[in-house]
Amino acid sequence: MKYMQTxxxxxIESSANVTIGYFVALAAQMIVFPLYEIExxxxxxxxxxxxxxxxxxxxxxxxxxxxxxxxxxxxxx
Numbered sequence: 001m002k003y004m005q006t007x008x009x010x011x012i013e014s015s016a017n018v019t020i021g022y023f024v025a026l027a028a029q030m031i032v033f034p035l036y037e038i039e040x041x042x043x044x045x046x047x048x049x050x051x052x053x054x055x056x057x058x059x060x061x062x063x064x065x066x067x068x069x070x071x072x073x074x075x076x077x
Contacts, residue, residue, distance in 0.1 A: 022053045
């Protein structure tokens with residue numbers, strides 16, 4: 001039997017992924033920016049992380065929809 005996630009499980013997994021990704025990105029910025037002599041405040045770091053997170057969510061969504069559309073049309077033919 002094939003296991004399918006419930007919508008709630010998918011939401012929880014997606015939320016955890018985005019939250020963990022945000023904090024990983026924030027930590028990476030705090031390490032990498034000084035190496036390139038980019039000086040930003042913690043508030044700016046938080047804002048940059050949020051922008052990159054929004055871009056990542058949009059990218060992930062668009063790719064998922066593209067592949068869903070592609071596979072749907074491919075299986076229909």
